[in-house]
Amino acid sequence: MDLKIYKDKKEVAEQFSNYLVDQLKDKESFHMALSGGSTPKIVFDVLADNFADKVDWNKVHFYWGDERCVPPSDDESNYKMTVEHLFSKIEVPKANIHRILGEKSPTDEAIRYANLLEINMDRVEEVPQFDLVILGMGDDGHTASIFPHEIELWDAEDHCVVATHPDSGQKRVSINGKVINTAKEVAFLVTGASKAEKVEAVVEKTEGSEAYPASLVNPSSGNLVWFLDEAAASLLK
Template sequence: MTNERRVLVHPDKEALTASVAARFLTKTIDIVDDQGAANIALTGGTMGIAVLEAVNASPARDTIDWSKVHFWWGDERFVPRDSPDRNERQAREALLDHIAVPPENVHPFPSSDETPDIDEAARLYAAELEAFAHEGWPVPKFDITFLGVGPDGHIASLFPDRPGIREEKASVIAERDSPKPPPQRLSLTRPVINSSDRIWLVLSGTDKASALGLALAGASYTEVPVAGAKGRKRTVFFVDKDAAVDVPENLIAPSY
């Protein structure tokens, strides 16, 4: 395992989303060909959804056998199922409702109207992960995990200096007092995220530059959670020029 960390810089947000979408399609085809199936963990946020929209718009979209792809989420807002705030709803509108993925291959977090107790919702998602676990693991083998990054450096719903980012045993946590609304959220934990073969972080804008620079400079992951995101094979930061202003030149990859 190479456990590489790379930063790929793109001229603007449009080029960034198009590049990530193209790489996702190519890599997913390779994974399905090699393994027979793929597990993908999605993220919400502006850039996460923009990437899914770009995948949907690609002429290569239907070259993937979507029946062999399972979709999961890194985190979710604990709101009703039909809320526009749900990452699931946004992902369905951007991509999932437009491709031939079987309903049983889509694994959303429980919603607050279906499972009002957030602790029970966390337990149910942990059980869903375990039901599809890789041999000897408590969770599936995620082939690609997408992550966004907040200006404070948070990933999924793991926030700086909060108990969630320190959790080492559970696969799913319930966040009751998120510093970013809505306050109640569900999230995979850092060990689960880091069990992924590949972590792809997609960042755009000057407000993300400080968090990215701190992460690459070796900041504590409890203070800057993105610093603790490390895939088993590869960790790639896909960024635009605005987000890359504090990245050391030696970490910027000319190609990938």
Template sequence: MIPRLVIAPAAQDVGECVAAMIVRAAQGAVSRRGRFLLALSGGQSPLAAYARLASGSGMPWERTHLFWSDERCVPPDHPDSNFGAANAALLSRVPIPPDQVHRIRGEEDPAAEARRYEALLRRVAGEDLPRLDVILLGLGEDGHTASLFPGSAALDERARLVVAVDAPSEGMHARITFTLPLIAAGRRVVFVVTGAGKARAVARVLEVQEATLPATQVAAASRALWVLDEEAARDLGDALRRAGCRAWARQTRPRV
């Protein structure tokens, strides 16, 4: 399968590109369905997009509902909280109604919270299998995405939409994560990946297409779009790099 990707010059360009995509998707969703359902991701890669959304215009915040594709089992003010990072970069700076910000309660019992969050998603979306308008995802150096790690039983889950997962290694936090069926149901799934530290993982997913990697499975099931900076794309072959750079040129071409 040929991946869909955009390769931007730098991380800041990735942020601007992703923010613009989100605004367009939000406006379209509100026009067609009256609201916009967006799942945010953790990590450093999406922070530039969050900052751009916070400083930009055109986003229908009063019609937007926010979710998280995964969360560490920590309180919201913990330095490792995905909610906390998004709150600092975005939520504290925009006029979104507080009752439309649906964080995963990482401080609660993980299994019970996963059940609560799944029920919440179904209730807000009004569907047994919610179709979120945009789901943002990152990529770990080991090929994980959301909190679906290589070898984890969560990767094989097909009935539940949100599950608790054990800490992936000693010294790390347990997690709560979307599962593959929920991600694959998204109207748009966007991987946002920046930095040279992710280059090898990007190549393993997009060039080699290693079937055992969670990100490979998620990308194939969801027909995801990848937005990379040049550092993250540096280990890709020439054909993929040319395709990604052409896609970036189309993104930035002036509209008349």
């Protein structure tokens, strides 16, 4: 586990963007799963502002680790946020954008998306392998859309699962733990003081931390990087 701690959310976004562009070098094609949330939003802004014409976006294929079951025009949509902050500002082929169809039946879409991942990517022991999975973490220790009350979805047979938000009841489609842990690289983007308690629990493996889905992120490649701001890292030893 590689911990990278920066001053604030903006510096996290800038440093992560540099890391990502470095990952893309010398790659024929690159398949990555995006995350929603406030930190990725700033990352997308940095990529659009600083790297729009410095990266060959033709070789980058974009997916999502999870998506809310809403239409792509809805403000809740992770896809919509990515279009507004990144895709509308860079030259990326439409064929390289593989969105989760949040407006479709969640069960059907989980099956379709799992099949898409199988077709588009190399597999390791039948599990599709991303070059990079970007993850956030909620105040409750959830990651992707695997929440503590449904932690069993982490080990689901299917590559994609239908999850339910514990408070709103909103349905979401999410990749499962096997897909996350099969990725060549996994990067957490976690910022803000509200995350500090769970960051401490997950990173330092404190008692009871295994109840948090984020604690189950352990890629078999060994390549796990945490990008934290000082507020999120404030309780680390």
